[in-house]
Amino acid sequence: MLQKKIIHVDMDAFFVSVELRDKPELQHLPVAVGGDSSRRGVISTCNYVARQYGIHSAMPTAIAKKKCPELILLPGQMALYKNISRQIKSIFFQFTDLVEPLSLDEAYLDVTASELVQGSATLTAEKIRQKIFQQTGLTASAGIAENKFLAKIASDINKPNGQFTVHPKDAIRFIKNLPLKKIHGVGKVTAEKLAAYGLQLGGDIQNLSADWMQEKFGRFGILLWQRCQGIDNRAVEPSRIRKSVGVETTFGKDINISTQGSEQLKQILLTRLLPELNNRLSAHHKRDKYSSKQNINRLTVKVKFSDFKQTTKDCRASHIDSERFIILLTQALNRAAGRSVRLLGLQVGLCDHQETVLQLDLPI
Numbered sequence: 001m002l003q004k005k006i007i008h009v010d011m012d013a014f015f016v017s018v019e020l021r022d023k024p025e026l027q028h029l030p031v032a033v034g035g036d037s038s039r040r041g042v043i044s045t046c047n048y049v050a051r052q053y054g055i056h057s058a059m060p061t062a063i064a065k066k067k068c069p070e071l072i073l074l075p076g077q078m079a080l081y082k083n084i085s086r087q088i089k090s091i092f093f094q095f096t097d098l099v100e101p102l103s104l105d106e107a108y109l110d111v112t113a114s115e116l117v118q119g120s121a122t123l124t125a126e127k128i129r130q131k132i133f134q135q136t137g138l139t140a141s142a143g144i145a146e147n148k149f150l151a152k153i154a155s156d157i158n159k160p161n162g163q164f165t166v167h168p169k170d171a172i173r174f175i176k177n178l179p180l181k182k183i184h185g186v187g188k189v190t191a192e193k194l195a196a197y198g199l200q201l202g203g204d205i206q207n208l209s210a211d212w213m214q215e216k217f218g219r220f221g222i223l224l225w226q227r228c229q230g231i232d233n234r235a236v237e238p239s240r241i242r243k244s245v246g247v248e249t250t251f252g253k254d255i256n257i258s259t260q261g262s263e264q265l266k267q268i269l270l271t272r273l274l275p276e277l278n279n280r281l282s283a284h285h286k287r288d289k290y291s292s293k294q295n296i297n298r299l300t301v302k303v304k305f306s307d308f309k310q311t312t313k314d315c316r317a318s319h320i321d322s323e324r325f326i327i328l329l330t331q332a333l334n335r336a337a338g339r340s341v342r343l344l345g346l347q348v349g350l351c352d353h354q355e356t357v358l359q360l361d362l363p364i
Helices: 014-022 061-067 078-092 121-136 148-155 168-176 188-196 202-206 210-228 259-287 322-333 353-360
Strands: 006-011 031-034 043-046 072-074 099-103 106-110 140-145 163-165 244-255 294-305 310-316 341-352
Touching: 006 121, 006 148, 014 031, 014 043, 014 078, 031 061, 043 061, 078 099, 078 106, 078 121, 106 148, 121 140, 121 163, 140 148, 148 163, 148 168, 168 202, 188 210, 202 210, 244 259, 244 294, 259 322, 259 341, 294 322, 310 322, 322 341
Parallel strands: 031 072, 140 163
Antiparallel strands: 006 106, 006 140, 031 043, 099 106, 244 341, 294 310, 294 341
16 A cells, blocks of 8 residues: 655745735735724735734734734735636646645645656655746745645644655654644643643653543544544545535624624624625535535534634524524624624535435434
């Protein structure tokens, strides 16, 4: 059996790098692409100069401006970014047909069976990055490993404009010193729970049993134990099916949770968000040949409060149901604890017909 060779390619600060390519005079200044602070926008991405001020993607623009008053904010050009993304993906397909795009600026490539560039995944990644730069003027970073988990972690090590290879024989040692917060799914709350048991590095989990991890952390504990053993059997999926469709809005002014405010949020949900969600779901089904086989299996409401903390409420469902969305909204607002609402969002989970039947047969 061939040793798997997976490459994770991640463009460096993609949106802002496209802008700086055409505006070289801004290269050494703090620059971000995002929404205007007067309209309560957020940062889409920023260059590495801006990151030195503590600015990052998804940060409210108003906060970014406080951290760096001289920050240069540029509006996004999504049509341009999509066009360049297609150009980059065409480069990937010169090396393998097994390409799984994750977003406009990153993808997994399976080059296990490739004999190009001496059959070396490391040399292939170098060649891909060279071609991207030659054809677009943009830099990319890459991670090379035997599975997707390690490749994605590795692509972040020598950013920007670098790459890192985790050889199979070195995988366990590499994970041993890996901070658990670097692993997808380990957020602030989970990291604190892990730290309470003295678990901060991959090596702290490697000597534990899977049963112990499951007892303490449930199903995620099993997944985390597997990752710390270097286990990730997920295949690169060229026909990656979208698992959700969503819509959200950030308000120009926070909405107070009063009787009147709650009614206002319900009306926004019913008259603005729900029609747009239906439109996006319809467009998704028309655009993606695989989506016609997908059914709805979950409804979710997301609320972000004035302190930027957010909560979600969801339920199983086989179709979009306005009454259920209102119930979920009411449940989410019960967690407000005096805070007003900054953002409201709706989402539907998607899966194929067989998965829907199996999941809806389970007790709720």
